[in-house]
Amino acid sequence: MEESRIRSAGLPETPNRIERHSLHDAILTRLRDMIIEGDLAPGTRINEGQVGAFLGVSRTPLREAIKFLASEGLIELIPSRGAVVKKFTAKEVRDMIDVIRTLEQHAGRTACATASDAGIAHVRALHDQMIGCYQRGDRLAYYKLNQAIHSAIVALADNAALADVHQLLQTRLKRIRFIGHEGPQKWAGAVAEHEEMIAALEARDPDRLAAIIGEHMDQAWNRVQDGLEG
Structure with missing residues (x-):
């Protein structure tokens, strides 16, 4: 019927x-x-x-x-x-950045030891696309690829629990991370840090990658803290 x-x-x-x-x-x-x-x-x-x-x-x-x-x-x-x-306080943002730093450093160390060449090549491809957006001045597209790179590095660790927590916090910080690229100097600094991250990942240097991620997160906080309250 x-x-x-x-x-x-x-x-x-x-x-x-x-x-x-x-x-x-x-x-x-x-x-x-x-x-x-x-x-x-x-x-x-x-x-x-x-x-x-x-x-x-x-x-x-x-x-x-x-x-x-x-x-x-x-x-x-x-x-x-x-x-x-949602409006996050400065403390809430700092706390989330601190946790993301720990998660990404652990993921980066694991990726250097266990990730496939194809997996690392995928992160490199995302990075190259991101650089293209930077050169064109397409800030929103750049930002989305930037976040995709962080997620891709975490995915290389092959740890579902880690990836779930990382995705939750990264989602909540979307607006905060975006304003961290405001202005030519801040944007150029973030790009340079990503260049170093990719080089360390491709070299499979866990200590170097963890150090760069730590510095990247410290700079992310420095770039946004003045615009936060509480």
Whole structure:
């Protein structure tokens, strides 16, 4: 009976429900980018009507995306206020950077010892793409590849628990890490640190890579701390 109705409606017999998932992913990506770039600043209440109109979507998929971003820690759902972009204190940011440093140093040491040549080559390819974005001045694309490189190095350690915690904290620091590239000097410094990280990884030098990651995280904190409160 169901198949007969599908054929009579002129629809394919195999259901195609990709569009809804694609819409959900598209809204998530746009909202994340708006938070990362500061269009939705920390502490801002998200007006569903205005944001929905801006994105050209209804409130239902928008609310689903907001709930998902709340589960990631980018948005807070506050009684009587609604959805608010998460605003981290200086201490919270420093604490998360310290943990990320430890995770990435451990992952880097493990990767130097056990990663395949193909895995390291993948990180190099991401790095080269990132440099291209830097040379073009495409800051958002650069940032996303930058974060992908950190995740890729962690993935080389082949430790699911480590990767899960790293992804959680990295997601929460998206906006903070993005502002760490503001200004030519800060951006150039971050690029130089990444160049050294890739060289140490390719040389499979665990001590050097751990030291560079540590310095990179210290500089990440130095680049953002002046803009934080508390």
